[in-house]
Amino acid sequence: MMAKSTVRGPYVGVDLGGTNIVAGLVDAEGRVLSRSKKKTGTDTAPDALVKRIVMTVQEILAEARIGAGDLAAIGVGAPGPVDPGRGMVLKAPNLGWSAVPLADLLSAQLKVPAFVDNDVNVGTWAEHVLGAGQGVQDMMGVFVGTGIGAGLVLDGRLYHGHFRTAGEIGHTWIHADAPRGRRTLENVASRTAIGFQLHQLALASNQTVLTRFADEGDLRSIRSKALAKALEAGDELTRTVVQQAATYVGVAIANQVTVLSLPCVVLGGGLPEALGRTFVEWVRKAFAAAVFPPELSKCRIVAAKLGDDAGMVGAALIARDRLAAGI
Amino acid sequence: MMAKSTVRGPYVGVDLGGTNIVAGLVDAEGRVLSRSKKKTGTDTAPDALVKRIVMTVQEILAEARIGAGDLAAIGVGAPGPVDPGRGMVLKAPNLGWSAVPLADLLSAQLKVPAFVDNDVNVGTWAEHVLGAGQGVQDMMGVFVGTGIGAGLVLDGRLYHGHFRTAGEIGHTWIHADAPRGRRTLENVASRTAIGFQLHQLALASNQTVLTRFADEGDLRSIRSKALAKALEAGDELTRTVVQQAATYVGVAIANQVTVLSLPCVVLGGGLPEALGRTFVEWVRKAFAAAVFPPELSKCRIVAAKLGDDAGMVGAALIARDRLAAGI
Numbered sequence: 001m002m003a004k005s006t007v008r009g010p011y012v013g014v015d016l017g018g019t020n021i022v023a024g025l026v027d028a029e030g031r032v033l034s035r036s037k038k039k040t041g042t043d044t045a046p047d048a049l050v051k052r053i054v055m056t057v058q059e060i061l062a063e064a065r066i067g068a069g070d071l072a073a074i075g076v077g078a079p080g081p082v083d084p085g086r087g088m089v090l091k092a093p094n095l096g097w098s099a100v101p102l103a104d105l106l107s108a109q110l111k112v113p114a115f116v117d118n119d120v121n122v123g124t125w126a127e128h129v130l131g132a133g134q135g136v137q138d139m140m141g142v143f144v145g146t147g148i149g150a151g152l153v154l155d156g157r158l159y160h161g162h163f164r165t166a167g168e169i170g171h172t173w174i175h176a177d178a179p180r181g182r183r184t185l186e187n188v189a190s191r192t193a194i195g196f197q198l199h200q201l202a203l204a205s206n207q208t209v210l211t212r213f214a215d216e217g218d219l220r221s222i223r224s225k226a227l228a229k230a231l232e233a234g235d236e237l238t239r240t241v242v243q244q245a246a247t248y249v250g251v252a253i254a255n256q257v258t259v260l261s262l263p264c265v266v267l268g269g270g271l272p273e274a275l276g277r278t279f280v281e282w283v284r285k286a287f288a289a290a291v292f293p294p295e296l297s298k299c300r301i302v303a304a305k306l307g308d309d310a311g312m313v314g315a316a317l318i319a320r321d322r323l324a325a326g327i
Numbered sequence: 328m329m330a331k332s333t334v335r336g337p338y339v340g341v342d343l344g345g346t347n348i349v350a351g352l353v354d355a356e357g358r359v360l361s362r363s364k365k366k367t368g369t370d371t372a373p374d375a376l377v378k379r380i381v382m383t384v385q386e387i388l389a390e391a392r393i394g395a396g397d398l399a400a401i402g403v404g405a406p407g408p409v410d411p412g413r414g415m416v417l418k419a420p421n422l423g424w425s426a427v428p429l430a431d432l433l434s435a436q437l438k439v440p441a442f443v444d445n446d447v448n449v450g451t452w453a454e455h456v457l458g459a460g461q462g463v464q465d466m467m468g469v470f471v472g473t474g475i476g477a478g479l480v481l482d483g484r485l486y487h488g489h490f491r492t493a494g495e496i497g498h499t500w501i502h503a504d505a506p507r508g509r510r511t512l513e514n515v516a517s518r519t520a521i522g523f524q525l526h527q528l529a530l531a532s533n534q535t536v537l538t539r540f541a542d543e544g545d546l547r548s549i550r551s552k553a554l555a556k557a558l559e560a561g562d563e564l565t566r567t568v569v570q571q572a573a574t575y576v577g578v579a580i581a582n583q584v585t586v587l588s589l590p591c592v593v594l595g596g597g598l599p600e601a602l603g604r605t606f607v608e609w610v611r612k613a614f615a616a617a618v619f620p621p622e623l624s625k626c627r628i629v630a631a632k633l634g635d636d637a638g639m640v641g642a643a644l645i646a647r648d649r650l651a652a653g654i
Contacts, residue, residue: 081620138489150586154481161588162465163623171619172582174503176575184619248503255499256586259477261488292498292511293408296490 007072007323010064012057013316014076015119016040016049018094023056024309025064026316028072030130032309036060044095050105057110073113074106075319077122077311081165084322087116090164115319119311120167121158123304124151126314127266129321131305136264141304142169142253143269145224148186150256158318174251185252189245191271195222197241210238224274231275242275243282250286250301257299258292268304277303334399334650337391339384340643341403342446343367343376345421350383351636352391353643355399357457359636363387371422377432384437400440401433402646404449404638408492411649414443417491442646446638447494448485450631451478453641454593456648458632463591468631469496469580470596472551475513477583485645501578512579516572518598522549524568537565551601558602569602570609577613577628584626585619595631604630 009028014021017040024035036059038052053076061068080092087103106114117125124133124141133139133153141151148170152159160166170186181187198210199219210219213226230238253265265287272279280303288297306313336355341348344367351362363386365379380403388395407419414430433441444452451460451468460466460480468478475497479486487493497513508514525537526546537546540553540560557565580592592614599606607630615624633640 136489152586154486159481159587162463162590163588163625165620165623166586166588168585168619171585173578173617174500176501176578183617251500251503255582258495258498259479259493259583260486261490261493263489290500290510292495293492296492298490 007320009072009320010066010070011072011316011319012060012074013312013314013319014053014056014074015122015311015315016053016076016078017119017311018079021053021056022308022312023053023060024312024316025060026313028320030126030313030317032313034060034063035312036063040095044097046097046100046102046105049095050102050109053106054109068110068112071110071112073115073319073323074110075115075117075122075315075317075322076102076106077119077315077318078102078116079119081163082116082118082121082160083164084115084117084158084160087114089116113319113323115322117158117315117318118151118167120149121151121160122314122318123268123306123310124153124266124314125158125318125321126306126310127268127304128153129317130313131310132266132302133264138260138262139264139266140253140256140260140262141266141268142249143304144190144249144267144272145270146190146192148190148249148269152260154260169252169256172252172255174248174255185248189248189252191222191224191227194227194241194245194271195220198222198237201237201241205237210235224270227271228274228276231278242279246279246282247286250283251290253283253301254287254290257287257296258290261296262299264300264302266302266304268306268310272303273307334647336399336647337393337397338399338643338646339387339401340639340641340646341380341383341401342449342638342642343380343403343405344446344638345406348380348383349635349639350380350387351639351643352387353640355647357453357640357644359640361387361390362639363390367422371424373424373427373429373432376422377429377436380433381436395437395439398437398439400442400646400650401437402442402444402449402642402644402649403429403433404446404642404645405429405443406446408490409443409445409448410491411442411444411485411487414441416443440646440650442649444485444642444645445478445494447476448478448487449641449645450595450633450637451480451593451641452485452645452648453633453637454595454631455480456644457640458637459593459629460591465587465589466591466593467580467583467587467589468593468595469576470631471517471576471594471599472597473517473519475517475576475596479587481587496579496583499579499582501575501582512575516575516579518549518551518554521554521568521572521598522547525549525564528564528568532564537562551597554598555601555603558605569606573606573609574613577610578617580610580628581614581617581619584614584623585617588623589626591627591629593629593631595633595637599630600634
């Protein structure tokens with residue numbers, strides 16, 4: 001919800017990933033006015049990377065013919081746990097970061113207020129404010145890709161938890177008695193896990209058309225879009241493995257909804273986006289069978305709406321809403 | 328934490344269970360001044376049961392030589408989901424209740440403000456305010472007995488969730504591929520589940536001293552205290568089964584702490600209370616192995632302090648704190 005004291009903007013939102021920096025100029029309603037994308041590069045030392053972020057922002061400003069002084073604020077989604085109050089990235093393994101005061105570093109260079117949060121939280125916030133999770137005070141965003149992460153909105157606010165690490169649903173155990181490496185949701189339902197299983201099953205079978213769609217035939221690094229093509233082509237092996245993964249995602253979501261009594265879960269990330277309604281339906285079915293009490297099956301499991309933009313737009317919305325709230 | 332505007336009291340706290348009604352006169356610091364216990368009885372129709380609660384309260388008042396008008400408020404912990412704002416028991420299967428406006432019924436008869444919450448929430452609140460969960464803003468109380476339930480304190484307040492059913496940790500799945508009846512935490516780790524497993528294993532074994540401690544030798548209804556005795560006597564079969572159950576409790580707790588990033592979990596209920604430190608240690612060990620990221624093993628898993636009184640005292644504290652907050 002937009003606070004009354006929202007500054008008109010515009011804002012810059014930055015999605016800081018291990019591979020790319022995606023930044024966009026975003027207005028106060030969350031519309032993307034322009035965007036820019038750079039490789040994150042190999043020099044991820046805080047100073048070097050802050051310089052690259054600043055460069056990306058300045059390119060956007062130049063293109064829009066405005067100055068940094070015209071921005072209301074800048075927001076960043078970072079790949080790791082963040083202390084949002086201090087604008088501090090506590091840890092970002094992909095970047096080799098530990099305790100980096102990113103908000104301070106950026107606002108010192110750009111002379112605008114800067115706000116930082118975790119990338120999954122930022123995507124969840126975007127879905128809450130503008131996407132599939134509008135109109136509820138409590139929701140969970142679950143993003144399934146090479147990993148599986150979640151963000152929580154409770155009582156209308158992002159929930160970070162005492163250690164600021166909240167949302168690691170991919171690391172919850174759904175097979176407590178399985179051998180190490182097959183216990184957690186991520187172990188059995190991430191795109192990585194799906195690729196690995198397909199690789200092993202395909203070795204033992206001639207009955208898959210899937211290898212046709214994989215890069216260089218290595219199923220372990222298969223892309224979500226290739227999985228979608230194989231499903232469309234009616235490949236049974238792919239259907240079995242992907243449906244099983246979706247089932248596990250549904251069980252893990254049910255475990256959290258059973259404890260948190262949530263009315264809405266938004267499902268995003270590369271896998272649900274490529275596979276569309278089929279994947280969401282499989283998740284829903286498993287969810288409804290596992291959640292307790294049964295009336296919690298009223299909780300809506302819906303596909304994310306904002307796609308790849310969620311991170312960048314969410315970062316801008318975080319900046320907008322924290323600026324307005326004065327936190 | 329005691330709000331500044333706390334009324335001096337005294338308060339009456341009522342633990343309304345399927346078997347017993349336990350009520351106590353409690354002062355503003357949570358000290359029990361006197362108590363009374365009645366069978367819940369077989370006529371659990373709302374009117375009849377409200378009458379029994381009122382009788383119990385009046386006995387306490389008579390004994391203390393005060394009138395209902397001297398009470399600041401009355402609080403009740405009820406066995407099912409509650410809408411605390413309306414003081415409404417949404418459902419209590421043990422009592423056959425559905426949508427009973429318990430707070431209104433009680434305050435109409437006793438002419439004092441009445442507040443109602445779920446029994447597990449009320450016990451969690453007592454541990455948060457006066458027990459093992461003092462001094463943290465976020466915590467979970469987990470109670471292991473014939474069933475397994477949890478209460479959540481987030482940001483210093485009891486969390487109920489959109490459907491008011493939050494905390495059903497016993498119904499989370501930790502064996503997603505197991506047959507029906509062996510998937511949830513309660514299926515494999517409640518006292519009921521432990522008794523059932525011991526019964527089956529003992530049938531196939533002569534190597535247990537356990538039957539000596541069970542009522543009429545039926546292990547399926549074995550009490551927590553009998554399990555404690557068998558453990559003390561060094562019974563291997565009991566140790567194996569109970570340790571396995573504690574391990575599953577640790578995994579299910581880790582699943583929630585991994586998502587909620589909590590600093591403290593309080594472990595109560597009949598089983599941890601009878602088995603003491605051993606049980607808590609087993610839970611801790613499994614928790615530390617399962618929680619993610621690893622620094623979350625700093626989350627303290629501690630034994631509850633208030634024992635059987637938690638429900639009654641917690642109900643009084645709920646009344647105290649809601650009265651003070653004007654909600």
